[in-house]
Amino acid sequence: MTPLHSDQIVVEEYPASSPSLRLSVVSETWPPEINGVSLTLSRLVQGLCARNHQVQLIRPRQTRVDQALQHDGFEELLMRGMPIPRYPQLKLGLPGKRALIHAWTLRRPDLVHIATEGPLGWSALQAARCLRLPVTSDFRTNFHAYSEHYGVGWLRKPIAAYLRKFHNLTQLTMVPTQALRSDLMAMGFERVQVVARGVDTRLFNPQHRSEALRTTWGAGPYTTVLLAVGRLAAEKNLDMVLRAFEAMRAVRDDVKLVIVGDGPLRESLQQRCPQAVFAGMQAQQALATYYASADLFLFPSTTETFGNVTIEALASGLAVLAFNTAAAADWVQHEGNGWLVPVNDELAYLHTATLLACEPQRIAQAGARARTQVARLDWQQIASEVEAHFLHTLSMR
Known part of the structure; x- marks a missing residue:
C-alpha cells in the first residue's frame, strides 16, 4: 500500500462499498493523445468506474468526427477545442461556461473534478461555483516553470498567480509528491493533499x-x-x-x-x-x-x-x-x-x-x-485514495 502522510485521509475509512458518486471529470487532454496527464487520468477514471462511481468526462472534441462514448457508468460530453500552437495533435478546450451550467442543471453531479487549468477548466470552475457544486482539482503541470524554457520568463509570476487563484477556488488540490505540496503551500496554495500516481505493473514489467x-x-x-x-x-x-x-x-x-x-x-x-x-x-x-x-x-x-x-x-x-x-x-x-x-x-x-x-x-x-x-503503486489503490478525498470533501459541506 502507498505510504500516507500524516495529513492525508486514511483510505481504509472508506471501503470499496462506499456510496456511488456522480462525478464530472474535466480535462483538456485524453487518449489517444499521448502525454502523462491523459494516460494517468484515464487510468484513474477506469479505477473510479471500477469502484462503482458514475463518471461524466468533459473534454474537447479531438477531431471533427469524434463521437462521445457512453457505456455503463461512463459518458462523455464533448466541448469545442482548438489545436495547441507547436502541438497541433493536442487540443485546448475553449470556454464553455454556459453549456456546462445547462448540462449540470439538467443532471447535477455530486462533485466536479478538474484535471487541467486551461480555458475549459476555468469555465468548469466558474460553472460549478454558480451551481454551488463541490470542486476538487489536480495540479499536474508546472506551467509557471516551463515559461523559462520558452523565452517568456517574465510570465512566470502571472502564471503562478493564475494557478494559485484557480486552485484556491477549489475545495481541494491533489498533487503527486510531498515536495510539490510543500512548494505550492509556500507559494500560497491552500488545501493541498498528496496522492501518488499509479503505474500498470503488469504492462511495465x-x-x-x-x-x-x-x-x-x-x-x-x-x-x-x-x-x-x-x-x-x-x-x-x-x-x-x-x-x-x-x-x-x-x-x-x-x-x-x-x-x-x-x-x-x-x-x-x-x-x-x-x-x-x-x-x-x-x-x-x-x-x-x-x-x-x-x-x-x-x-x-x-x-x-x-x-x-x-x-x-x-x-x-x-x-x-x-x-x-x-x-x-x-x-x-x-x-x-x-x-x-x-x-x-x-x-x-x-x-x-x-x-x-x-x-x-x-x-x-x-x-x-x-x-x-x-510494485505497490497499483491504480486501484490510487483510485481508492482519490475516492477517499472526494468523500471527505463532500462531508465538509
Whole structure:
C-alpha cells in the first residue's frame, strides 16, 4: 500500500462499498493523445468506474468526427477545442461556461473534478461555483516553470498567480509528491493533499525484455543501453541526456542511446546526435518493451510535477539516473534502484554517468532492485485514495 502522510485521509475509512458518486471529470487532454496527464487520468477514471462511481468526462472534441462514448457508468460530453500552437495533435478546450451550467442543471453531479487549468477548466470552475457544486482539482503541470524554457520568463509570476487563484477556488488540490505540496503551500496554495500516481505493473514489467529489439539498436549482450522517454521539448532538459551519453562513450565504447518520443526539438537533437536511435512515439505495449530492453533510464528534467516515466521505468526493472526532484525524489533510492544527484547540479549528473559507464554491473544490480520500490503503486489503490478525498470533501459541506 502507498505510504500516507500524516495529513492525508486514511483510505481504509472508506471501503470499496462506499456510496456511488456522480462525478464530472474535466480535462483538456485524453487518449489517444499521448502525454502523462491523459494516460494517468484515464487510468484513474477506469479505477473510479471500477469502484462503482458514475463518471461524466468533459473534454474537447479531438477531431471533427469524434463521437462521445457512453457505456455503463461512463459518458462523455464533448466541448469545442482548438489545436495547441507547436502541438497541433493536442487540443485546448475553449470556454464553455454556459453549456456546462445547462448540462449540470439538467443532471447535477455530486462533485466536479478538474484535471487541467486551461480555458475549459476555468469555465468548469466558474460553472460549478454558480451551481454551488463541490470542486476538487489536480495540479499536474508546472506551467509557471516551463515559461523559462520558452523565452517568456517574465510570465512566470502571472502564471503562478493564475494557478494559485484557480486552485484556491477549489475545495481541494491533489498533487503527486510531498515536495510539490510543500512548494505550492509556500507559494500560497491552500488545501493541498498528496496522492501518488499509479503505474500498470503488469504492462511495465521486466518480462518484456527483448533481445531482438536490442539487436535492432545495434546492442549486444554486454552493451549498456541508455533510454530517455518523453516529449522532445525545451523544458525536458534533453541536452543533459546527450551530454551524459557523450560522457559515457568517452570512457567506454559499448554504450547506446535510445530516445522515445517526439516534439519540436527532434530534428535538432538528431542532427546533434546521429548515433542515437530516435524511435518516435510508441504505443503502450511497445513502450513497455523499450523500457524493459534498456539498462539505464536517464531522466534530466527539473520541471516535472511528477514524471510518470520514472515509475514506468522502475516497474520495468530499469535503473534510473535523475535529479533529486519529483517522482525520483520519492521512488528512487540512491545507490539502491538508481542514482540521485542534487537538482540542477549538471556536473554531478555527468560525473555519475561517467562512473556508471565504467561499472555496468552496478547498473544491472540496481535494475534488479528497481521494481520492488514501485510494485505497490497499483491504480486501484490510487483510485481508492482519490475516492477517499472526494468523500471527505463532500462531508465538509
